[in-house]
Amino acid sequence: MIIHVMDDYEQMSIKAAGIVADQVTAKSDTVLGLATGSTPEGMYRLLVEKHRRGMDFSRVVAFNLDEYIGLPPEHPQSYHYYMYHKFFKHINIPPQNINIPRGLADNFDRVCQEYDRRINEAGGIDLLVLGVGRNGHIGFNEPNSRLNIGTHVIGLTENTIKVNGRFFRSLEEVPRRAITMGMGSILKARKIVLLANGLNKALAIKETVSGKITTEVPVSLLQLHPNLLIIVDKGAASLI
């Protein structure tokens, strides 16, 4: 585990964008795993700027971590909408190389199996960018007595519903379920970059760095990963 403590959010974003850019430059057909949330927004903005200055994403394949169940792709709070508007529509990644778990389906078992099959067929994830929930969730792998290896549907915890409610008009509108990549694909990623900023992530980062490894704090499982880079601002680093 390597930890970079940056001065502020902007520096964290610059560092993260640089790592993604170096990866794509070194391997043009890189398979990226991508997170949503407020944390990586700056990184996406900087990657779009890099693309405008010539960075090529035409061979990149992307797999997003998660999506809310029940939101159509055009819903402003869906992760499809977020990824398209903040990143994908501004770069030259081919649409067929974009993978985001579907939030609407008749048969979610089939959707989950298909998602894992696609990740495997792509050769697994080269570089996975993660954020972390205040309760230690990654993707939507919520604290639990057991975690799933594969892509699965999960009920969101009250804490996550409350925290993510800030993006919705009311708490009632927050979906209660989500589909998420499982811990198997996450831990099999060849390199993981975990981003966190702000004091409200300090405890989760402490658990990541030195907490007991437990499924009750999913991010703590990252301690088992051989190639983990943590990039945090001073606030998120304040308890380590």
Ligand code: GLP
């Ligand atoms: C969300 C997402 C995660 C994200 C996390 C942190 O619920 N499912 O993928 O990393 O919560 O979000 P934020 O970056 O807004 O703090």
